[in-house]
Amino acid sequence: MTVLTLEGHGLTIDKMKSFLADAGSTIEISEGAYENVRRSRRIVEDIIEHEKTIYGITTGFGLFSDVRISKDRTQDLQVNLIRSHSCGVGRPFGEHTVLAMMVLRLNTLLKGxxxxxxALVDQLKTFINERIIPKVPEQGSLGASGDLAPLSHLAIALIGEGEVYHKGELRESKSVMESLGITPLTLEAKEGLALINGTQPMTAQGLINYIEAGKLMDDSVWIASLTHQALNGITDAFNEKVHTSRGYPEQVEVARQLRSYLEGSSLTTRQGEVRVQDGYSLRCIPQVHGASLQTLAYVKDKLEIEMNAANDNPLVFGEDEVISGGNFHGQPIAIAMDLLKIGTAEIANISERRIERLVNPSLNGDLPAFLSPEEGLQSGAMILQYSAASLVSENKTLAHPASVDSIPSSANQEDHVSMGTIGSRHARDIIDNMRNVLATELFIALTAVEIKGIDGLSPKTREKFDTYRGIVDFIGHDRNFSKDIKILSDALRVVD
Structure with missing residues (x-):
C-alpha cells in the first residue's frame, strides 16, 4: 500500500502517479507541516481578536474588499462564500482528478x-483516505482568483453539503459523513477563502494530462514502428549521425528508440532498395515526435512548481506580514497546458497521416486497398481513416490557446484572468482524441503487418504484436470496429 507523506513541499508527479495508481493508497501529514498550520493559524486568530483590517479575514471579497466584517460574523462570511461560489456547471471532473485536487490543495495549506x-487539514485528509470524492462540475472557472467555482464544490462537501462519490455511488455529502461518523467541518475565519483561492483544478487535470500524454508519446514510437514495417519503411533516415547533426536531444532519443524497435526486422528497407525516400510521416518521426516530447519537460517543470506553491490570498508570513497578492493567477499553468495541447495534437496529426498511408492503395505498396478482405464487397479500414481525420480536425479547434483569452470579472476588480482550467480541460480532450487516433493506427498496423508476414517483424515489435493481437482480432471481415478501437484505447490509458 502506498503511503504519501505531505509536507507542503517535495511533492512530485511520480509520487502522485504512484498514489493515484494504488486504490488503497493513503496520505499522512508530517509533524513539521502540522506545526506550520498551527503557527499561521495563531496569526489569523490574533488578527480577528484585534479586529485588524485584512482582506478576506475581516473584509468581504472581490469588489467588496473594502466592506468591513465584524468578528462575530466571520464564520457566516466563509460559509456564504462557499455556498455562493458553488455555481459550476457541466459534467463533473473525473474522480481521479478530484482526488488529485484534494491532495494538491492540502499540500498547499500545509505550507503554513x-x-x-x-481541523480543516484533517478533514481533507479524511476525505482523501476514505475516498470521499466531491462532485465538482468542470465548467465555470476563469482561472484567476483561483479556480473559484470548482474548488467551492470541493469545499462545500467538507461542511456536509453538496454531493460526493463514495464506493461507486453518488450521494449527499452529509449522508456519507453520517454513515462514516465524520462531523461536518465548521469553517472558521479565512478558511473558505483558503480552500478556493488556488489553481488545483487546472493543476490536477494538468497532472493527469501529463501522465497520459507521456505514456502516449512513448507508445506512439513503437506503434509508428509497426506501421513503418508494414510499409517497408527506410531505416537510413533514423541513422544516429543525422539526428546528432541537428542537436535536439529529444529527436536523438526518438531516433534511438526507432532503431531499437526496428532492429532485426526483415520488413524494413534501405534507401534505394524500394524507394529513395519515405514520406514525411515515416521519415520525420524523430523530428516531429521529438519536438512534441520537448513540451513535456516544460510542462513537468511548471506543474511540479505549482503542486508545491503557495497560491492562496492573502498569504500569512508572520505577525505583521499578511500580504495580499495574486499567486492564485493561473497563467503559468494556462500557458503550459496550451503548449501541451499543441504537442499532443501534433502526435495525433502525424499518426493520422500514417493511417492514410496504410489504407491508401496509391501509398501502401502491395497491401490491399483499405486492407479490405474483399475489395468492393467489404470496406475494410476505409472509414477508420475518416474517424481519425475527424479527431485530428477537432483537435485543431481545441488547440486554440486558452491563455491568450481574458474577460474582466467582479466589476473589473479582477480584470485579467488566465482561462487555465479551460486550457487544461481542452488538453485532456485532445489527449483523449490522440489516444483514439493512436489506437486506430495500432489496429490497422496489426492487420497490415500480419498481411506482410509477422515473422519478418523485429523482436521488440513482435512482442508488442503478440500482446495487442491478443485483445483485438485481424480485420478479416467488416464489423463494428468501434469496439476494437475502444479496447485498444483503454489498453493505452494510464489513469482510469
Missing part, C-alpha cells in the same frame, strides 16, 4: 501561509 485550522 494560509492560516487554516488543524
Amino acid at each position: 501561509h494560509s492560516g487554516v485550522t488543524v
